[in-house]
Amino acid sequence: MLETRDLSVRFGGHLAVDAVSCRFRPGELTAIVGPNGAGKTTCFNLISGQVAPTSGRVLLEGADITRLSPAARTRRGIGRGFQQTNLFPGLGVAENIRLAVQASRRKGGALLRLAAADRTTARATTDILERVQMAHLSKRLAAELAHGDQRKLEVAMLMALEPNVYMFDEPTAGMSAEEAPVVLSLIDSLRRDGGKCVLLVEHKLDVIRALADRIIVLHNGRLVADGAPARVMEMDIVQDAYLGQGLANV
């Protein structure tokens, strides 16, 4: 189980995340919503370790991981996807995924083996390429992909890590209407079949309705609502803070 306690971060004078306390359980998909600049991505950065909090703690299975590096947190099972495209641009699509598989299997330290000779890693890579329907693109450079495919590769790399906690930051933004459902059903199956803990930052209300077991609303860095989708959507504060911002028209 993942937990944040009074997590805050201040950038200069601006309190981007303000005392957020929250628990995330296995098998549960939590949608994190809020207007632009609410602190959703920053909250992710605090949990996965890219940004150090000004105060507060992050706990995983009861252990304090607040001081661990991003790499160490990933090795403990926190997988983080990014809102901004964040790939290895000069490497191939398959190699991007292979590197993530290799990381999750802790094989990066081998100096004198040949990476290409590692059959099990290769098989896992092909498997993921097929699941995200990108097998035909495997040899292309990540930088050459269309934006939608880059977003898909982003998701594929997260899948390749096989973490216990999946953090998706607007995974389908920029994807076409045909591409998005592929990714969304993959995300759905993680929680349904895998019993994984899934955190999903998402703007699209139909997606949230279809997938979320629970909704968290952030506004100006504060956690202003937390509960079952039906209940949270009704709340005044959500109507004002979130839907009132014109984001409901999606």
Added chain:
Amino acid sequence: MIRLLSGDGPGGRLVSIAVLAIFLSLAFAPFVFEGTRALDTAARICVLIVLAASFDLLLGYAGIVSFAHTMFFGLGAYGVALSSLHMGRGFEALAAGTAAGAGAAAVLALVIGLFSLRVRAIFFAMITLAVASAVAVLVSQLSQITGGEDGLTYRIPRALTAAADHGTVPAFAIGGDLVLGGQRITGKIANYYLVFGGALLLFLLMLRLVNSPFGRVLQAIRENDYRAESIGYSVVRYRIAISVISAVIAALAGSLFAIWLRYVGPDTTLSFELMIDILLMVVIGGMGTLWGAVIGAVLLVLAQSYLRDVMGSAAERMADLPLLPQLLDPDRWLLWLGLLFVLSVYFFPSGIVGRLRGRR
């Protein structure tokens, strides 16, 4: 063969042909080329290929800029020199000096890495510059130990010197005319093969390294260190590891060079010019591929050894023409080398190998 090259061939027809030609020329250098100068050039090429390739491990594969590479090269060279002076002439001295040089390089690289790579990769460049300058000053100041600016000359095992005779190459003759072989194998030639064999081994080792899971992580870090960290690779550890490995290989190359030259001095091993040379070799040949280091090292060493001669004879031939003889004066060779460099970077931004390979 493919296995020996770790499945990472030169790639591209022209590069493969060039690499094969280089390999054959170096492998048979003592019997193909005449004179000690040619053999000396060949040995220099062997050593510099290793030095440039080990620098490419940092620059081209891991995206780390270091100015201390010649310092590690020097550590290996001075290790052999000092042990040969103090332990007396012998193979034990060579082995001990090589091991000591490599060990010192590893420790120093580790310390520098721990201090600077934890902060930021660019900090590493500055620290290496400072440490390398300090060591260069130290070496010229501590002249009782290091021989100062004059450097050190020492004796290597007799079996590796020109005086030794290791028999002759079996001769093939057709109708009484010597076709092939027949040369005396001097210790100098044995020494050359020690350098050649050592360089070949180190090169194949590096080729394996860059195609290992570890090598792939380095490339990932070069491409996007932020993401490499976030998928679970501790970037700092990988950077420190490669800087240590690269330093050790540079030191080993330095030891080979010292065994060949029987002399070490600040100019030949520690100088800033040499640092620039290896940078040029890597950039001209093509960063991020070890084959680029091979092509770059060969081109640069040949240019340095023979460009002056070529220019000299060209100037003589054009003595009657205006201006050209002055431009081609052998003393202006550096100018031409600089021009060649600028042109090659302009036309081949991905290096010669990158250009010839095209897009794979």
